[in-house]
Amino acid sequence: MTPRVEELRRAAVGGTVVVVNSARNRADAILIGHEGDLKQVPLPDLTADHVEAQSEAVVGSAHAGLADRLGWLWDTVVGPVAEALPPGPGPRRVWWLPIGLLGMFPLHAAGHPGRPGALDSFVSSYTPTLRILAHAHGHPAAVARRQLTVALPSTPGLPGLPGALTEALDLHRRHPDQPPLLNEDATTSQVAAALSTATWAHFACHALADHAAPSHSGLCLSDGMLTIPEISRLAVADAQLAYLSACSTGHRSLEHVDESLNLASAFQLAGFRHVIASLWPLADAFGAVAARTFYAELSGTADDAPAALHRTTLAMRDRYQGRPDLWSSLIHSGP
Known part of the structure; x- marks a missing residue:
């Protein structure tokens, strides 16, 4: 069932919900604001094949090389989201809702060593669904x-x-x-x-x-x-x-x-x-x-x-x- 506008607004109170999805033909982030408005952010560098390969590496390598994957996450997902959101006086409040294999990744920590990254841009949380987040707000x-x-x-x-x-x-x-x-x-x-x-x-x-x-x-x-x-x-x-x-x-x-x-x-x-x-x-x-x-x-x-x-x-x-x-x-x- 598609969430109603009221549910979208309740879920995004105080910040922005970021739904991230990668399919075979395209990848996007959908930004859901507290007014219930939606903004689509294309993620052209995020491919399903790369997501699959990176997720297998996360599981199989005991997190060796994690710094490289955090840089990849910034370049392909989190950086474009940071650019699409309006600037604020401090880190912006976001809830990540990654779909499928993207739920394996630490989006909140994306970034290249020695450069500003997700921790400098956002106060991050995760939610499995909009309804669960809306219920928690209430x-x-x-x-x-x-x-x-x-x-x-x-x-x-x-x-x-x-x-x-x-x-x-x-x-x-x-x-x-x-x-x-x-x-x-x-x-x-x-x-x-x-x-x-x-x-x-x-x-x-x-x-x-x-x-x-x-x-x-x-x-x-x-x-x-x-x-x-x-x-x-x-x-x-x-x-x-x-x-x-x-x-x-x-x-x-x-x-x-x-x-x-x-x-x-x-x-x-x-x-x-x-x-x-x-x-x-x-x-x-x-x-x-x-x-x-x-x-x-x-x-x-x-x-x-x-x-x-x-x-x-x-x-x-x-x-x-x-x-x-x-x-x-x-x-x-x-x-």
Whole structure:
């Protein structure tokens, strides 16, 4: 069903939705403004063959050569979009809605090393559909903060994550009213029960992305996995922010690229307005540094999450120069 003009306007409140599509015969970006107006931006240098080749490289090379792909993204997609949007006093607010294989790429981090790029042009978020974004805009912000923190520095059968404990303790110092669920206390039943009443949630643990069957993906807890279907059915009241400091929580499966089914979208379906997730495996030590920086940048309300993550990514880019596989990994979904 084609979205109505009212839905387009609700989805683009406060910025611009950028739909990016590449087909065999042509490629375009469609810019949707808050007035419901549409602007088509031709992308003549973006070909379906190049998208396919680049997406296979992203999956198969453990992100080696990512700097080159970020430059390609700027030249073919993000640069033309930046030129088409009216200038502003600062970075412009955009929501990326990439179609198909384009959902594999970090559009928010496009750019050539040492030159202004997407981070300098935009405060970026992602959305799987216009309707989900419009619904998130209409979801009222809650005042109460009921914090759930789950961290598993030790998980049966999996490598240790010492940074997960650092994340949990840092967050607990900021919000000492609710002790974190750690290691053996972080069972699937206990976490699901705590999550059903939390308005803010932070997970520092392993995650499994099952590319063959995305619905089998989930968060790895002490007694098993909390799966995508179990999370998406929770319907958490007044849910505000979920920070998923775990591997590939925002990743799209190459085998099911037209399905926006991943852990980030599961938390959105559960009712969380804002979700922070990772496009690919997240280095343990980096995850702890990024999480600490994010919460230090946050003004106190969940609605500052996109701007806080933007500031965090800029700080990580400065700190980890030459490592775009680190600083470009985290993305925001939501209004």
